[in-house]
Amino acid sequence: MNYTSTRNNRLSVSASFAIANGISAEGGLFVPETIPQTDEAFLASLAPLSYTERARKILPLFLTDYTEEELKAYTAAAYGSRFEGPAPAPVTPLHDNVSVLELWHGPTCAFKDMALQLLPHLLTGAAKRVLQGKESVILVATSGDTGKAALEGFKDVAGTRILVFFPDKGVSPMQKLQMTTQEGNNVGVCAIEGNFDDAQTGVKAIFTDAGVKERLLKNNMCFSSANSINWGRLVPQIVYYFSAYADLLAKGAIMNGDKINFCVPTGNFGNILAGWYARRMGLPVNKLICASNENDVLTEFLTTGRYNRRRPFHTTVSPSMDILISSNLERLIFHLLGNDSDETNRLFAALKENGEYTVSDALLKEIKACFAAGCCNDDETKAAIKETYRAHGYLCDTHTGVAVRVYEAYRAAGDATPSVIVSTASPYKFSKAVLGALTDGNFAAENEFDMVSELETLTGMPAPAPLKSLKGKTPRFTNVCAQSEMEAQVYGLLGIKD
Numbered sequence: 001m002n003y004t005s006t007r008n009n010r011l012s013v014s015a016s017f018a019i020a021n022g023i024s025a026e027g028g029l030f031v032p033e034t035i036p037q038t039d040e041a042f043l044a045s046l047a048p049l050s051y052t053e054r055a056r057k058i059l060p061l062f063l064t065d066y067t068e069e070e071l072k073a074y075t076a077a078a079y080g081s082r083f084e085g086p087a088p089a090p091v092t093p094l095h096d097n098v099s100v101l102e103l104w105h106g107p108t109c110a111f112k113d114m115a116l117q118l119l120p121h122l123l124t125g126a127a128k129r130v131l132q133g134k135e136s137v138i139l140v141a142t143s144g145d146t147g148k149a150a151l152e153g154f155k156d157v158a159g160t161r162i163l164v165f166f167p168d169k170g171v172s173p174m175q176k177l178q179m180t181t182q183e184g185n186n187v188g189v190c191a192i193e194g195n196f197d198d199a200q201t202g203v204k205a206i207f208t209d210a211g212v213k214e215r216l217l218k219n220n221m222c223f224s225s226a227n228s229i230n231w232g233r234l235v236p237q238i239v240y241y242f243s244a245y246a247d248l249l250a251k252g253a254i255m256n257g258d259k260i261n262f263c264v265p266t267g268n269f270g271n272i273l274a275g276w277y278a279r280r281m282g283l284p285v286n287k288l289i290c291a292s293n294e295n296d297v298l299t300e301f302l303t304t305g306r307y308n309r310r311r312p313f314h315t316t317v318s319p320s321m322d323i324l325i326s327s328n329l330e331r332l333i334f335h336l337l338g339n340d341s342d343e344t345n346r347l348f349a350a351l352k353e354n355g356e357y358t359v360s361d362a363l364l365k366e367i368k369a370c371f372a373a374g375c376c377n378d379d380e381t382k383a384a385i386k387e388t389y390r391a392h393g394y395l396c397d398t399h400t401g402v403a404v405r406v407y408e409a410y411r412a413a414g415d416a417t418p419s420v421i422v423s424t425a426s427p428y429k430f431s432k433a434v435l436g437a438l439t440d441g442n443f444a445a446e447n448e449f450d451m452v453s454e455l456e457t458l459t460g461m462p463a464p465a466p467l468k469s470l471k472g473k474t475p476r477f478t479n480v481c482a483q484s485e486m487e488a489q490v491y492g493l494l495g496i497k498d
């Protein structure tokens, strides 16, 4: 199977090429030319399998130029032992025929681990084929969570190096400690004087500098990208939609062929788009319910067909969903337009120039056949966390709280189809907001570790080991540099002398 670009449908490249390059030369996103199909027999065959085994049946449908041995080794390395508990993506009953798919049992306690544990391995396979075996260097500017998830994913993966820059004063104390104590022989971390934009601008300048590129080449290295539009981050996420269905089948909660809903807390549209691919592949999905916080650009788009980014940006208690441009939406639109890159180009040129676009009524009808959408504000999110804990004894984080709230409103409007709410972070990753929600703001702890302890005491639910074990660790990376010194830092961290 080959991949084409959302901005140039005459292009046809391998999965390895798409993953090694990240983004197409003309600025489009790589998408599969055709979408593989599955049937009920395939779903039944998944039910008795482990998560890793399920991944080995789904990934080869898209990654046709990877060998069976490669995918076997990669999935074992990614999902074999780095997740806490019995399964990487367990499904927990919540109430009636509603369950929660927990995607936060990985090393950084959030759903980005599901993809970032596998991507580095996919990248080394791709590099063998299309980068002539050069070492892949990943540069990341982070406002917190993605940087740590990337560090954990690339840690000690042969043939890769990872360097992360974060704004010295722009991340939480917990996030800073997570990054500065990072272990691994191929990792580097450096704080930048300035804010996230300064770090981002610095990374982009280095990434596109011909001189830097040449110097890396002399040392048999080249830049690759791990950002959220890489196909290698989307494809691992398709697996857990199938896995959740297979779990419900195995438990007898549904019959093979029964349709289910998924409600997904959404930011960049990556997670929910993976659900759409699963649906297109034949997974029996009724509706994909897109849940947003006060940044409700997607709610408006999925219900009216108008995407309008010219709106206030809200900082919320679910920060990973504070986004006004959901990049992965471009892939959905391209597919729904029948792989029409000219029309996709026209819409996204309008977004760039005017900050908005509107799709045709016919396209909106297709969107509404697959998607429902809703949004809520911080008070509603906190109320959902409190109520879910009170009524069902289930503790959820702020992002999942948005999904719970939006789902309950959707269900109340009449659709009682069995449903899965996708949970994207451990509640302990957002202890302050979760503790505040449960206690109406009346809690004693003042620093993050104390809040973790207080939340444990209050709920009796243990915090994940990777968060607890940070306490008392000594930072390994203590460099703080100016934006102008970033290039020198890169050479230093890579051990490049000439």
Ligand SMILES: *Cc1c(COP(=O)(O)O)cnc(C)c1O
Binding pocket: 110, 111, 112, 145, 265, 266, 267, 268, 269, 270, 271, 272, 320, 321, 399, 424, 425
């Ligand atoms: C990244 C993230 C999201 C949003 O996922 P998208 O794929 O960007 O839609 C939601 N919740 C958490 C905790 C995240 O880290």
